[in-house]
Amino acid sequence: MATTNPKSADAGIGLEGGPDTAATRRAMLSEFWYYFRQNRGAVVGLIVFTLIVLVALFAPLIAPHNPAMQIRGSFLLPPVWQEGGRWEFILGTDAVGRDILSRLLYGARFSLFIGLVVVALSATVGVIVGLIAGYFRGPVDTAIMRLMDIILAFPSLLLALVLVAVLGPGLLNAMIAIALVLQPHFVRLTRAAVMAENGRDYVTAAKVAGAGNLRLMFKTILPNCTAPLIVQATLSFSTAILDAAALGFLGMGAQPPTPEWGTMLAEAREFILRAWWVVTFPGLAILITVLAINLMGDGLRDALDPKLKRS
Amino acid sequence: MFRFLIRRLAVLIPTFIGVSIIAFAFIRVLPGDPVVLLSGERGMSPERHALIMQQLGFDRPLYIQYLDYLAGVLSGDFGNSIVTRRPVLDDFLALFPATLELSLCAILIAVVLGVPLGILSAVRRGSWLDQTIMGAALVGYSMPIFWWGLLLIILFSGVLGWTPVSGRISLLYFFPSVTGFMLIDSLLSGQAGAFKSAVAHLILPSIVLATIPLAVIARQTRSAMLEVLSEDYVRTARAKGLPPRRVIGLHALRNALIPVITTIGLQVGVLMAGAILTETIFSWPGIGKWMVDSVFRRDYAVVQGGLLLIAGIIMLVNLFVDVLYGLVNPRIRH
């Protein structure tokens, strides 16, 4: 599940290099928005995603109940439209009498947080390592790429599972583990982009002008590799949410009573035949979130990838 | 070609050693002492604990343990499970056919459905059909399969009662394991209904496991097709007035399939990750479930050996795909 969409790995280098002024930047942005808007799915994805972000931000205001509060005497109530359901608990309650809707709303916070942290972590580390490998080449490059090969030799979820077992079950450790298994993709992508850019005239020009290694790497080359990295980051965002939920489901991610969606599913498993709602809704929430992000990701790729634009 | 193969193998060896070091190191830093689990709530005296650690060889210096382990691995000895005391390799070989059977069925479903759907999508680009297929593919690609599996169980086993809930075959049937593949063995057994039962048990897990590869393959086939269709030679063929079916079938498809093959190869890792979840949900006695159970049981030796074996298999499959790719696409041969 953690494999990236294969398309992104060989996606084009995106925006042309050269001096970037405010004007060209604005032009690029509006061009980007033009192409993004063309993709109806992406716009829907963006809207849904925005809604989820809003839900996450304002969860304490909109949630009807405290997600951790156990309302005694209301164990496993069905959703409101089913017999026995109450308006008080629109999506029903779980085995210890907590409101499922409130838990789902709060759960959005965790999923987005997981996505953000994992992407930030894996992208930062991956880009730096990839820059180093692509810029310096030679034995450093070989060593780094061999290490990445080793990480990629394991199925990502299995590696994450064992890593979390080593670090101890929990949300933070799950995020670290997932970031670690995702970062080789950033390394490879950055390295390839850097190697492609390295020979270009503007880089040579900067070199001749006496720019230092760091400046060359971060100020000259990196900004011109951002397009594929943004697409990759979007994909990693959704992968991170899925993998964290899977770890939660296996009992190795966020620990109960955290209202993380995968963990909620794991807790709900024993009621699968008796209370379908405790199983159905958390999974639906995961699917909708991941789908929205992937829709956006497709749109981003189309808008940022000139090669596809032409076709 | 031969040199290409040699070079690929040369890269594989240090990677494998790296993998073995990682597998070994992981397990040494795993918190929680497996020996403590042996006595459960009762607890164990420190003397006895030390004695058992010594019997298991855990008291020796790490590098000696590692070299010992590596030497064992090279001679086919992956150590013994701490919980069951059986050789890890024996358990792996006993369980692997179940995972292989499931994975092969899943990949078969994914390819048989994914490639035609992708082609259809590409040919009818922009139509409602294309949009439906790609929409469905994106949903599949975004699917939390552990939830998907539970939903299918609720629907097909719970509500409709069409499929069995778990296992590989009904307990009524009992026959020797010849190939390890339940489908083949059930046919060989000649027992009436056995094959049907095996199929019924296999269907839901296969669908669940196939979901993501199917989506990826459909999307990949579509974009490969689109790319090829826009190439000059296809346009030329079209301009020459060849019927569209011929253009697509003969020219476009063959070239589009090359990247698709790579995609299929890449799905092996995805399948293994998926097998962990699918096997857990369906109590499928394969290595995915075995690994999860072993992680929870703190079975050092099994996690270590399993990681190594699984990584080894994935590496070999990737090598195979690379070679295959090199064969069909001479340009790659550097």
Next chain:
Amino acid sequence: MKTKLTFAAALLAATMLSGAAGAKTFVYCSEGSPEGFDPGLYTSGTTFDAAAHTVYNRLLEFEQGTTETVPGLAESWEISEDGLQYTFKLRPGVKFQTTDFFTPTRDFNADDVIYSFERQWKSDHPWNQYVAGGSWEYFSGMGFPNLIKSIEKIDDMTVRFTLNQQEAPFLANLAMPFASILSKEYADKLEADGQMQLMNQQPLGTGPFQFVAYQQDAVIRYRAHEDYWNGKQAIDDLVFAITPDASVRYQRLSAGECHLMPFPNAADVEEMKANPDLKVMEQEGLNIAYLAYNTQMEPFDNPQVRKALNMAINKEAIVDAVFQGMATPAKNPIPPTMWSYNEEVEDDPYDPEEAQRMLEEAGVTDLSMKVWAMPVSRPYMLNARRAAELIQSDFRQIGVDVEIVSYEWAEYLERSSDVNRDGAVILGWTGDNGDPDNFLHTLLGCDAVGGANRAQWCDEEFNNLVVEAKQTTDPDERTRLYEEAQVVFKREAPWATLNHSLSIVPMRKEVEGFVQSPLGDFAFEGVDLVE
């Protein structure tokens, strides 16, 4: 080797399926894979059900449905005046099973008994380490290495055990699975063939069912032992269908794929009872779940503080939320099905206000503490997390802040034993041999501080009572001592006794003759299927 054997077994099974119409097959949806088939090496009930209660017998057996011992492979025994010598007369004419892999030439005798114990006892015995790194957990856990002075063969049919000190529960211990009697002749053959590890893969004993085949993590198959000394079983084939997921077990049961299952989800029990194809047996399990304070740490060294906290816990709520009602709140540290259970003891009432007042009186304000929740589900505590959350909200009501902590299971067991542990621990116990000693001395005796005594509680008065009871053979006297010990326990309150879970066994209507074991075993001797 393995394939050949399963093949032969399969042929047999196939002929039975096709030929002998009406062969009765009983399918048990078991909860997990056995770790192996040598009951001496392991400690899990799953393994005992698969090996000890099917293939093997012991010198003494627990009478079905009770914790009383009755003669098994030993017909009778005598205990010397000083209580140190136990002389067993063995049952004559007991046959070992004849299987595809071994044909016995002689009946059961004293050599088998001596072999079965010496291999666990003597570290230089050729079978002591026949499984690399194998250890005899129960043998050492029950204190046998220090307890046994000698085991002698008096004649072919007489064996004498001499002990180093008096030990009242000794006979009950001999009925435990680790004390299963293996065949010396089979062992000798395996040793000669250099195939010793097969002892743990293809068990052979005197029990009601003989081993046929094991498909890893999927199915174990047995057949009735034709010459079983206690009569051939009514069912012809016994199948363990390994099904770790409780809801899946239930589905298989209601679909008729299996006849009986252990450990249902509490949530499903109501529905099972309503299902006309099923019947449900229930019994209080021989277990206890508790919250153990660290009685050596401030302020929990003060019994009044412990008592106050106990009074703040709403046990009924735990029973409802964790067990869906399938448990009873506990007042004593031993379960009500056990002899010497003291009915007179009164439980602390659930009274948060009084609890808060008592805390203030003890000078404890702004208390914040840790509550440890086990990461795994055990029969005595299905979901410690959930229980901990309930305790957390109970304690919040009396102004005590609770942080819930958890560790990976092995670490949990290890760390919770530490004398300097910070916090109260949720844990529990399932009885091994039905003797109160196995709860009161094992879990609360001074010897167990830093080990199984998670309260780190060493109370002189209590300890004297349970040690004396251990060295007394008179049952009435022992009962009196244990009853008094329970009073001391309640007064001092080292634990909050949470609950005894009910053991619930759903089965198909046609199942007859299954007897629920208070020890939590699943044994199928005497079971039949009646349409």
